[in-house]
Amino acid sequence: MARASTTSDAFNAVAEPRRRDILTYLAGSERPVGDIVEALGLGQPSVSKHLRVLHDVGLVRMRCHGRQKLYRTNAEAIRPLHEWAGTFERYWQHQLNRVKELAEATVRKTSPDLHPQEPSQSPKPKTQE
């Protein structure tokens, strides 16, 4: 099986850096395609194709204005992403503490004279990557 389609959900659509750039650019106000092309320095067909993906998953809204089409970021569609990531917030707080502990332990090992090791230290896990 190949990778999931870029239009399958917001996660896949946003995986492409240029599409994130476009979303950022279109966040504040609606803009015609030509502005995006010029601002991001991409080819016009590329931008159109990215916009198609973004529109398919509801990450941008479109409005016709004469011969140009005005796009704007639909921030609401980014929310699920924010919320999914936010699920891990309580864990990265925990891990900050762990990192801090580890750093202190490292200092103790590096300069043992200045930071004498405590007696009943739990055996350090042999972490390897």
Added chain:
Amino acid sequence: MARASTTSDAFNAVAEPRRRDILTYLAGSERPVGDIVEALGLGQPSVSKHLRVLHDVGLVRMRCHGRQKLYRTNAEAIRPLHEWAGTFERYWQHQLNRVKELAEATVRKTSPDLHPQEPSQSPKPKTQE
């Protein structure tokens, strides 16, 4: 050019639903690969490959314990994602207001007797998708 590698950054790694499942599963505590296989009902090679991707971008940490390897989510690596998405928070609040206004306007149009239209209403933009 093809799509960016899944190991190019956290955004690409997280685009795959199974990998998000794995991250969620490994958020609270470290687990051996076999547990993930059983919990998520995937093939063992698939899980190993997903773990490789996640490890390459730093989304999981690994520790050897006898013949098994214990994986755990590195929540810290999810933070950039959360922060990028959070950039749009102020906009989706705006848009909630716009949606609310639109809904009220629709009610006025649908039941004009109950909700008489105000005189100097700004011309509604002809939004079309």
Added chain:
DNA sequence: TTGACATATTCCTATATAGGAATGTATTGT
């Protein structure tokens, strides 16, 4: 109507998957 302008849509190609099957590699227990 015709031409200029703004976007969208093929057509093309190199590249990268995700999953299943089969196989490789450590590590443990006897």
Added chain:
DNA sequence: ACAATACATTCCTATATAGGAATATGTCAA
């Protein structure tokens, strides 16, 4: 040393891009 266990890696294939070039579609202006 050997079998069993726990993972990782390779091989294979169908599928899906992203970007550039060329072309199609739609809209305004004279």
